[in-house]
Amino acid sequence: MSELTEGDLFRGLLTIAAPIVAGNVLQSGLELVDLFFVGRLGSEAIAGVAMSTSIVMVLMTVIIGIVTANTAFVSRYYGAKNYDMVAKGVSHTLILGLVFSLILSVVGILYAEDMLLLLGAEPSVALLGASYLAVLFTGSVTLVELWVINSTFQSCGDATTPMLLVVLANILNIALDPLLIFGYGAVPACGVAGAAYATIISRSVAFAIAFALLLSGRSPIPFSLRTKFEFPLAWRLIRVAVPNSVQSGLRSVTFLAMMAIVAVFGTAALSAYGIVGRLELVALMPGFGIATATAVIVGQNLGAKKPERAEAGVRLSALMNGGFMALMGAVFYLAAPAIVEVFDPSGASTEIGVSYLQTVAPFYVLLAVAIILGFALNGAGDTKKPMYATFFSMVLFQVPLACILPGLLGIGIAGVWLAVICGVVLQTGILFTMYRHGGWKRTVI
Secondary structure: OHHHHOOOHHHHHHHHHHHHHHHHHHHHHHHHHHHHHHHOOOHHHHHHHHHHHHHHHHHOHHHHHHHHHHHHHHHHHHHOOOHHHHHHHHHHHHHHHHHHHHHHHHHHHHHHHHHHHHOOOOHHHHHHHHHHHHHHHHOHHHHHHHHHHHHHHHHOOOOHHHHHHHHHHHHHHHHHHHHHHHOEOOEOOOOHHHHHHHHHHHHHHHHHHHHHHHHHOOOOOOOOOOOOOOHHHHHHHHHHHHHHHHHHHHHHHHHHHHHHHHHOOOHHHHHHHHHHHHHHHHHHHHHHHHHHHHHHHHHHHHHOOOHHHHHHHHHHHHHHHHHHHHHHHHHHHHHHHHHHHHHOOOOOOHHHHHHHHHHHHHHHHHHHHHHHHHHHHHHOOOOHHHHHHHHHHHHHHHHHHHHHHHHHHOOOOHHHHHHHHHHHHHHHHHHHHHHHHOHHHHOOO
16 A cells, blocks of 8 residues: 555554554454453353463464564565565465464364463363363464464555454354353353354354455455465575564463462462453554554565655554553553453452552553564564563563562562563663664665
8 A cells, every 4th residue: 555655654554553453452352252251150261261372372473473474574575566476475474374383283282281280270270271272273273374364464555354354253253152152052051162162163254255355366465376385485484483483482481481470379360360461462452453554564665665764654653552552551550440350250350450450551651662663673574683672571581570579579469560560661671772773674584
C-alpha cells in the first residue's frame, strides 16, 4: 500500500494497524472467554490452562521466529516491488512452518504432563493441563500455517483479510466453548480439553479459507504451489528466524521460571498469576497490533530505501502505544479487585492478583515502548539485538531477582512483582540504546 512508503505516514500506520489491533482485541476477548468458562471448573482448571499456555509459548518459539522472519522478508521485498521474491518467501515460510510444527506437535503430545509436573504443578493440575495440551498440539499445524498466512497478508499491507479471518474463527470458537467444555445433548462434556477442541476446530476453518484465498490469485500476495524449494533461501529465512526464536524462547522460559517461582506460594497464587497474565496479554494486544504495523512499515520503507521514514514511523508508534498503555495501566490499578474477581468468583485469587496489578501496571508505559522498539528491529531483520536485550534483562536479571527479593526484603510474593518491574526498566533501556545506534537501518536480509 502506497501510504506505507509515501504520503501521510499517520494514515498509513492507522490503515495497517487498525485491523490488526481489532483482530488482536478479538483474539484477546476469546482468551478471556476461554478463561471465563474454564474458571467455572475451579482454580485447578485455571492453573492447569495457565501453565499449559506457558508451555505452548515455549514450544512455539521456533514458529514465532519463522513468522517474524516472514514479516521482515516479505515486507522488505514488497516495499522494493520484487514480487518474485515475495512469492518465494511465502512458499518457503509455509514449508518451514509445516516441518517445525509437526516436530513440536510430537514433543508436546508425548511430554505434556511431564513438563507440567516439572514446573511444579500439583498432579491434579498437571492432569487437567495435559488434557488441554494434547488436543491443542494435535491440531497445531493449522494454527501455525494460519499464523504464517495472516502475517503475509499484513506484510503486503492487507490487514483487513486477517482481521476478518480472526472474527470468523473467534465467533465459531466462542460458540463451541460452552458446548464442548460442559456438553449438551449428544455432545459429551470434555472439560478443560473442550476449550482446546474449540480452538482447533475454529482455526482449521479459518486456515482452509485463508489458504483458498492464497490459491485464488485474488489477494495482493503472489503465490504458487509450483514454487521450487531453494535451500539457500530457506537458510536466509532461518538466519533471521533463529535469533528471534531464541528471544521468544528466552521470554517464554522466563515466564515459566516466574510461574515456577510463583507456584511456591501456592495454587491460589498460581491461579492469580494466570489471571493477571491473561489480563495483561489483553491489554498488550492493541500494542502488539501497532507494533506489527511498525515492523511492516520499517520493512517496506527499508526496502524502498527510505530509512528516515521508517524511523519516523517508529516514533509515531511509540507515542501511540505509550499513551494507550498509560490508560490501561490506570484502569488496571484502579479497578483491580473487580477485574480479578470476574475470573475467579471464589475470591481465592483476588488479593494476590490485585497486588500484582497495582504494583506493575504503573510501568506499562515502559513496556509499551520496549515492544515497539523490539518489533521495529525485528521488522528490519536485525533480530539479534532484541535477543540480547531479552537475555540480559529477563534471564540474567529478572529471574534471579524474583528468587532473591521475596526473602531478602521480607515482602513475600511482592518481591516477585518488584523483579518484574526491574526487568521491564532494564529491557527498555537496552532496546532504546540499541535502536538509537542506528545499525538496524543497514541490515541486509
